[in-house]
Amino acid sequence: MPYLTRPVLPAGTLSGMPQPTLPTGDGLVLRPWRDDDAPAVHDAFQDPAMHQWHIRTADSVDEVRTWIAEWRQGWAGERTAQWAVADAATDRLLGRVALRDILLGDGVAEVAYWTVAAARGRGVAARATAALARWALDEIGLHRLELTHALANEASCAVARRTGFTLEGTKRSALLHPDGWHDMHLHARVRGD
Numbered sequence: 001m002p003y004l005t006r007p008v009l010p011a012g013t014l015s016g017m018p019q020p021t022l023p024t025g026d027g028l029v030l031r032p033w034r035d036d037d038a039p040a041v042h043d044a045f046q047d048p049a050m051h052q053w054h055i056r057t058a059d060s061v062d063e064v065r066t067w068i069a070e071w072r073q074g075w076a077g078e079r080t081a082q083w084a085v086a087d088a089a090t091d092r093l094l095g096r097v098a099l100r101d102i103l104l105g106d107g108v109a110e111v112a113y114w115t116v117a118a119a120r121g122r123g124v125a126a127r128a129t130a131a132l133a134r135w136a137l138d139e140i141g142l143h144r145l146e147l148t149h150a151l152a153n154e155a156s157c158a159v160a161r162r163t164g165f166t167l168e169g170t171k172r173s174a175l176l177h178p179d180g181w182h183d184m185h186l187h188a189r190v191r192g193d
């Protein structure tokens with residue numbers, strides 16, 4: 001049965017090019033992940049704050065290397081697009097920003113991020129998210145980006161607001177964390193916002 005609309009973006013939009021490095025213009029760079037990032041990612045996931053707001057843990061550097069391999073495959077499969085957020089001058093890892101659950105035909109993806117403990121409170125997540133949103137909406141042509149976070153995660157809510165993601169509502173009991181079910185805020189940006 002034929003569709004009445006065309007895909008927003010055709011298959012191959014991402015996989016048909018190398019994953020780009022995206023400078024933020026303010027001291028950060030979003031770059032593809034490398035194997036030598038694994039120790040820093042492992043260290044980041046030892047932080048109790050990561051355990052509070054994320055549902056994964058990293059037991060070893062080797063495990064993280066498999067994550068990095070999966071993150072790279074996500075680009076080729078156009079399912080996810082993951083970047084390391086690094087200091088532009090030193091290349092020190094400061095966090096991660098990603099597009100998850102990419103649906104090219106619908107023009108939709110979900111934004112996700114985290115930062116290492118030493119980078120918190122410096123606007124790293126907001127700067128990286130803003131750069132990723134500009135690229136995804138204005139350069140690639142996605143139509144809608146969604147961002148969800150636990151209702152109690154006020155820092156993540158502040159990142160969403162600072163980067164132009166409008167609060168659309170609350171998804172009740174939407175994600176299971178180690179401490180139980182969390183209500184999740186749903187924010188979104190659409191092309192032209």
